[in-house]
Amino acid sequence: MxxxxxxxxxxxxxxxxxxxxxxxxxxxxxxxxxxxxxxxxxxxxxxxxxxxxxxxxxxxxxxxxxxxxxxxxxxxxxxxxxxxxxxxxxxxxxxxxxxxxxxxxxxxxxxxxxxxxxxxxxxxxxxxxxxxxxxxxxxxxxxxxxxxxxxxEDKPVTDKILSVTGDVEHPLLFQVPIGTSVRFLLDQAGLSRGTYGVINGGPMMGKVLHGENEIDEAVVTKTTGNLLVLPKDHYLMKRSALSVNRMAHQGRSACIQCRMCTDLCPRYLIGHDVQPHLVMRNLYRENTDLDREEYKKAFGSALNCCSCGICEMFSCPMGLSPRKMNDYVKGRLRTQGIQVEKNHSPSVRDGWEHKKIPTSRLTARLGLSKYVSHEVPDDVVQLQPDCCFIPLSQHIGKPAVPVVENGNRVEKGTLVAGAAEGLSANIYSGMTGIVTEVTKRGIRISRKGD
Ligand code: SF4
Ligand code: SF4
The missing domain is CATH 3.40.50.11540 (NADH-ubiquinone oxidoreductase 51kDa subunit)
Structure with a gap:
């Protein structure tokens, strides 16, 4: 092979x-x-x-x-x-x-x-x-x-090593089976339920888990690398609660067209056509009868945005949300089937070297400096939960197809879902136990079968 x-x-x-x-x-x-x-x-x-x-x-x-x-x-x-x-x-x-x-x-x-x-x-x-x-x-x-x-060496992906950082005494490293619940990990980290907010990933591009139910439902997947724990009233948690309508309203009324969002955008600086200030300028007519050509001219550059978040988390002096607006109009461009030409040979713009955002400045801007730890975690804590829920879609492409049924006994390393036709990936059990649930979303495995 x-x-x-x-x-x-x-x-x-x-x-x-x-x-x-x-x-x-x-x-x-x-x-x-x-x-x-x-x-x-x-x-x-x-x-x-x-x-x-x-x-x-x-x-x-x-x-x-x-x-x-x-x-x-x-x-x-x-x-x-x-x-x-x-x-x-x-x-x-x-x-x-x-x-x-x-x-x-x-x-x-x-x-x-x-x-x-x-x-x-x-x-x-x-x-x-x-x-x-x-x-x-x-x-x-x-x-x-x-x-x-x-x-x-013929060992499938069964486990994940991830860090838990932020409002914890010092950063922690865990190794757990894929499908382990996020709540289980936070309990093991000694965090009391209801007292914190969680971002699955990093502070810039991670997914904020809204409320206790979302935390309860979240599990570790093949792509989970970090859980960032923050006080519930932290700036990042509050900011994530804003609706798209609210952000659009703020953009229409408060954008001063300073261009900082565009001038510090890393993709713009390497030569791509990403111009969030133009998207913000045109928001007022997003809901009007723009023809396809005008819509493309006003919002087409959003397709080149990688959602890194610098524009809204660092650059914008007004606290606006150009990244989220880019995400929104990207969706609208796709649903309308508007194609935007690509530049196949972009060239780097002047100033790239001087406009890189220092991580320490960004960390301070996000209100996270006090969580920077100089204690380097050296050991991984290996944990074995009593049950796990393995999502069938942990990858780009089609969800994997279950190959086990309720009541089947599986070992660590048993194939539980096979790659679908086309772009997809096999999924294996990270624990030994009994399959207790197979749904379109995923497969539940319990050590004791209950
Ligand atoms: S989120 Fe998009 S527009 Fe904003 S800085 Fe990153 S790439 Fe540029
Ligand atoms: S940085 Fe903020 S205020 Fe300036 S153009 Fe961009 S969105 Fe508008």
Whole structure:
């Protein structure tokens, strides 16, 4: 079985993003193989831990995958301030005589955005709405590399290592079966129910879990990397409660057209046509009878927005929500079937180097500085819940199809849902137990069968 077949069988998907099936991404030849270990958002701890702890395994796997991709350069990109992680990786590279370069990045947001990283490492710019492969690059997250290392040894994806950060005494690292409930983890972290808010992911692009019910229903998936715990009345929690209508109203009445949202937008700065100030300027006529050409002219640039959030969480002096407005009009462009031409060869705009947003400034702006911990978690706490709920859709593409029924006994590593036809991924049980529920949403497994 070749390496992509093994990766497909093991159900590996991108660990650091939306969950793109990895066997599809690696079915290519590339000039650069770039490993993303930049830990993009503030307060996330997981890439650092993986680099420190599994440096040898990462280097060995990257070296063999680079050969598989026929890559001329294999590069591990991480922040230059990650001194002990760089030392661990450098030692592993030396001792294995691996042909891998370490690229040290500045500490800015969004250093871990795939397209920004490609530019930083190669100087090339990915076309609008394009892929790194369009400029000869394959980019994988460091967590994905470790899942591939397991897949090569015929071990499927069953568990996830994630951090719990924010309003906790010090950051915690857990290893749990896929499908473990978020509430179970927070209980284990000693947090009392009803006293906190949670963001699934980082503060910029993570999903805010609204209310106790959403926290109760949330589970760890193949793409979960961090849970950010915050006081319920934190600025980020309050901001997330604003409705789209309210944000649009604020935009129409308070935007001063200063252009800061556009001038500091990282995608705009690498040459893409993203102009949130134009979207904001035109909001007043979004609901009028604009013909398709006018609508495209007013709002089409939103399609090139990657939702990094800098415009609304950092740039806007009025506290407005250009990212959310971009998201909104993107949906409207799609439902109206309006196509927007792509620039296939964008070039970087002047000032990019000076307009990178320092992570420390962003952290302060978000009201998170007091949660920055200098206590580095060294140990992962392994937990085994009594039950888990495994979603069938944890990846881009079609949901997986259940292959078990109520009452079946499964072991850790049993295939519980097979990849659907087309783009999809296999899903395995992370625990031994009895299947107690199979729905369109997912599969519940209980240790005791109750
Ligand atoms: S969210 Fe804002 S800053 Fe980020 S890409 Fe979109 S428009 Fe640019
Ligand atoms: S930064 Fe804020 S006020 Fe300035 S143009 Fe953008 S949305 Fe309007």
């Amino acid at each position: 070749d390496v992509t077949e093994k990766i497909k069988k093991a159900g590996v998907v991108g660990a650091g993003g939306a969950g793109f099936p990895t066997h599809v991404k690696l079915n290519a030849k590339a000039e650069y193989f770039i490993i993303n270990a930049a830990e993009c958002e503030p307060l996330i701890e997981i890439d650092k831990y993986l680099c420190r702890t599994y440096a040898d395994r990462i280097v060995k796997t990257v070296d063999s995958l680079a050969k598989f991709l026929q890559a001329e350069q294999a590069v591990i990109a991480l922040k230059g301030k990650y001194k002990s992680e760089i030392a661990a990786l450098s030692n592993a590279i030396r001792s294995q005589h691996a042909d891998i370069r370490i690229h040290q990045m500045d500490t800015f947001y969004p250093a871990g955005d795939e397209q920004i990283m490609v530019h930083e490492v190669t100087g090339r710019v990915v076309p609008e709405r394009g892929l790194p492969l369009d400029v000869g690059c394959v980019v994988d997250n460091v967590g994905t590399i470790l899942a591939i290392a397991d897949a090569i």
